[in-house]
Amino acid sequence: AQRVTQPEKLLSVFKGAPVELKCNYSYSGSPELFWYVQYSRQRLQLLLRHISRESIKGFTADLNKGETSFHLKKPFAQEEDSAMYYCALRSGGYNKLIFGAGTRLAVHP
Amino acid sequence: EAGVAQSPRYKIIEKRQSVAFWCNPISGHATLYWYQQILGQGPKLLIQFQNNGVVDDSQLPKDRFSAERLKGVDSTLKIQPAKLEDSAVYLCASSFSGNNEQFFGPGTRLTVL
Numbered sequence: 144a145q146r147v148t149q150p151e152k153l154l155s156v157f158k159g160a161p162v163e164l165k166c167n168y169s170y171s172g173s174p175e176l177f178w179y180v181q182y183s184r185q186r187l188q189l190l191l192r193h194i195s196r197e198s199i200k201g202f203t204a205d206l207n208k209g210e211t212s213f214h215l216k217k218p219f220a221q222e223e224d225s226a227m228y229y230c231a232l233r234s235g236g237y238n239k240l241i242f243g244a245g246t247r248l249a250v251h252p
Numbered sequence: 253e254a255g256v257a258q259s260p261r262y263k264i265i266e267k268r269q270s271v272a273f274w275c276n277p278i279s280g281h282a283t284l285y286w287y288q289q290i291l292g293q294g295p296k297l298l299i300q301f302q303n304n305g306v307v308d309d310s311q312l313p314k315d316r317f318s319a320e321r322l323k324g325v326d327s328t329l330k331i332q333p334a335k336l337e338d339s340a341v342y343l344c345a346s347s348f349s350g351n352n353e354q355f356f357g358p359g360t361r362l363t364v365l
Contacts (some may be wrong), residue, residue, distance in 0.1 A: 147294070186255070187295070187343065187356040191305030229294050237307045238283065238350045 145170050147251050151242035155250050164215040164246050166230030168205075175233035176213040177240070178204055182226045190215075190228070200224070220250045224247050253296045254278065256357035258344050264363045270290050270332040275288065276347030277325070287343040287353060295343055302350060334364045343350055 146169040156162055168174060179191040191199045193206040193213060204215045213230060230243040257276040265271050269341050277284050287295035298317065300308040303324040312319070316335070321327040330337055341361050345354040 152292075159314055186358055190351050231294075235308075236348060237300055237302075238352070238354070239297055239300065240295075240354065242296070244292065244294050 145232060145234050147230050147239075147241055147242055147243035149228075149246050151229055152244070153247045153249065155249045155251065158222055161220050162215075162217045162220045162224070162248065162250075164228050164230075164248065166213045166215065166243060168211050168213065168230075168231055168232050170211075170234070174206070174208075176204075176206055177231045177233070178202070178213075178215050179229040179231055179242070181229070183196060186201045187229070213251050222250050222252060225250045258342075258357040258360055261358065261359055262361050262363075264365065265334055266365050267336055268333040268336070270330065271334055271362060272289055272328050272330045273342050273362075275327045275342075275344030275357060277327075277335050277344070278355055279297075279343055281346035281348050281355075282324070283347045283350050283352075284321055284325070284327050285345040287345065289341045289343055289359070291340070300327070307350070331362075334362075336364050338362060338365045 148167045162166045176193045179187050181187045202217045206213050227245050228249050229245045231240045234241050259274050270297045284301045286298045288298050298312045299319045301321045304321045328335040341359040342361045344357040347354045
């Protein structure tokens, strides 16, 4: 079955600390993975996708097919990074996204 | 550019009543999606339209949920009759085509009492 697992509901860190939001997936085939973010009172929006291998707002994510993981990392967290983060898997040929349950990142001053 | 618009933003109804949600996608976006997000969970795709045709409705509870996109632009999602477990945020999203980035609306929060 196709599934995305985000094991942590809440990740709480202090400003300047490293952050790693975990994402594991189950998918038969070549996966396409994404991270979406929802800031307080804002819409869900795309943060980054694995195929572009880019760094957005200091965040990076590497697809590890051996461990079926796509963890989101940032070396130094900022207070403005506090938000809800969702890992998503594109399934099938019609752009269907399967989302994980999300991890709330709280960055404290 | 204007984003995806949804209305209403909030709706409270009693079980067995009917409710309808409206979505206006970004201009020029051919693909439209409706997601259901239950508290504590990630969004789950209910139905996907390509122009005015349905390409995926495998997770739509068709005995009570229906959706249409008659002119390939706006869409409505209806629940009739509502159950307590339908309490959720209903998100609409659109993309230029079936492989492009999805842009999400603000959502409609439905509470069924």
